[in-house]
Amino acid sequence: MALRTASRRLQSYLLLASLLFLLASPAAAQDWFRTGTGLGVEKPRVAVAESAPRSPSSQPLAQIFTDVLRADLEYAGTIEVVSKSMNPLQSPSVPAELKHAEWNAPPAAAHLLAFGNLSASGNDLVIEAWLSDVRNAQAQPVLGKRYRGEVTDAQIRRFAHQFADEIVSRLSGGMPGVAGTQIAFVSTRTGTKEIWAMDYDGSNQRPLTSLRTISLTPRWSPDGTRIAFTCYGPAGGVTSAQICLYSMETAKPMAFMRYKGTNSSPAWSPDGSKLMFMSSMHGDPELFMIDVTGGNLRRITYSAGVDTSPAWNPKTGQQIAFVSDRGGLPNLYLMNADGSSVEKLELPDMGYVIDPAWAPNGQLLAFSWRRPNGNYDLYVMDTATRQIVELTRDAGRNERPSWAPDGRHIVFESTRTGTRQIWTMLADGTQARQLTFEGHNESPNWSPH
């Protein structure tokens, strides 16, 4: 048994190594890898100077800006951030004060420096921030930004996220960062399961719905203006699972079609015009497609058993990954969006396979897999080559992966601390961070940009 586990482990590591090699080779280079975890590429080394308060009273505010910016860059996955303890003692507040050599020399040994200043007078906040190449004393700053707004912690965080995304985008060839994105999720903190949202780093957690029933499976529309989810509401005199929509613009639930039976797990088409969802309106739980305007209902799957958890390929818009128990245990299948060409995604071992989630590149598919006698762990499959990589191991149940729009981060739920909480990690399984701590939290979904 131990030998078998060891050999399976070895097999996984070999798979990991081969996939990393595959992804690193130029022929197979995808944007996920090229701008992704930076394997085989030297990451730019960026120092973050303490943001200079223009008055002593704004010191705590300047500290927020510095801390948020640093955390964002550290978590970007494409940047090596210089440890704070290696920073020179003096932080420049404007480009004229910058001593390039001091930051470029060891121990900081930075390539680039982010720095700036913050002033708050009355309710007027002004932040100036720059990114400079400290290897070249003559060069103009790579970036210079001025932010103006209300004096609130939330506003300072927002500006820090914006500046971090500017830096990430500049250093990764125009691929935007995700510091300004949101994560929708389900939380029990108010006593019933409601839809919540938070910033990508776990700050600003807030409930969106207060339906006081059971709300599940939030999914952002591709333009980020709406969230489709599973709610419980009356249909034909009986309260059952239904598809609900929530408008981020009006901060209110929107009306949507209701059907008899269980209706759940809505997924958006990449153009935002259609939803695919599970429904038992005809008896057996099958996948149906409907226009977001409520018309043109079509049945997509025909098989005895449960078909659910559709995931629409965001790149092609033509391919659906979904879960079906037509072969016994729930497993992953691919089909065309019209229901044709159904194909099982064979894995090298039996088990219970759920939660398909496409990466933005439309090639990598993350999912959760409980192998025989095992726990739920997250994997990524390259659907072109069918190679798989294990992302989690020996750390509770790990389910519901959802990709960040940069294709470099994955948010998921894990029971590794004893309770079910939301975590993020880099798409190679490293740098796991816990975002929620209170109550029971599940089913995260990462917003678009």
Added chain:
Amino acid sequence: MRSRSKYALLCLMVLMLFAGACRKEVVAPPPATPPPAPPAPARPTVTLQASQTFIQRGDGVTLSWSSTNATELTLAPEVGRVSPEGSTRVTPADSMTYTITAAGPGGTADMSVRITVAAPPPPPPPPAPKATIEELFRTNVLDAFFDYDKFDIRPDGRDALARTAEFLRAHPQIRVVIEGHCDERGSTEYNLGLGERRAQTVRQFLISLGVSADRMDTVSLGKERPFCTQSSEDCWQQNRRGHFVMAR
């Protein structure tokens, strides 16, 4: 070997011959022609009539009869021997068939009349305790439990649902919602589908036992409303079920 079987065959044939001869001896000779009969006495006849054949309980009815060639008439039940022609009044408590039998030298004859007695309107029911129907529902409507990741009805589920069906058939005014539940080990999304299938299987089973389909709705609660929250097989078993909720 061969000679022994020949011998056996011979014995058998002899036996059959003998048996055949025996049967012939038993056959009765054709019956002798009867002697010419003396003139037979006339057969008796009898008629019985009721003034009404449908009465309310407590009402009486008049039975009247007449007969010919009878020496003895008996009206049963209850009345007994009667004259060759007459009438009597009876008050049967329940539906009753009266038969008059006439006997004479020429034989017997009979005739029957059925009196149907309608039950009076039932007395007002005794005041029932208020929670009765809910209590009866709780004790007679039994949930069906399932195996892990399965939605087929187990033998214990058949027994439970047979009892449930009996109660529902006896109480046609009750509507039910069948909730499908799953244990925590499966995934949230898949369990919504699995729970629905469990609820539908229970519904189909009850339909097959004669419970009308339009009295039963199904919903799935997946693993969202567990009956028990520990991570043990006992608890998981409690949570894998088709559960009945009364919906009036």
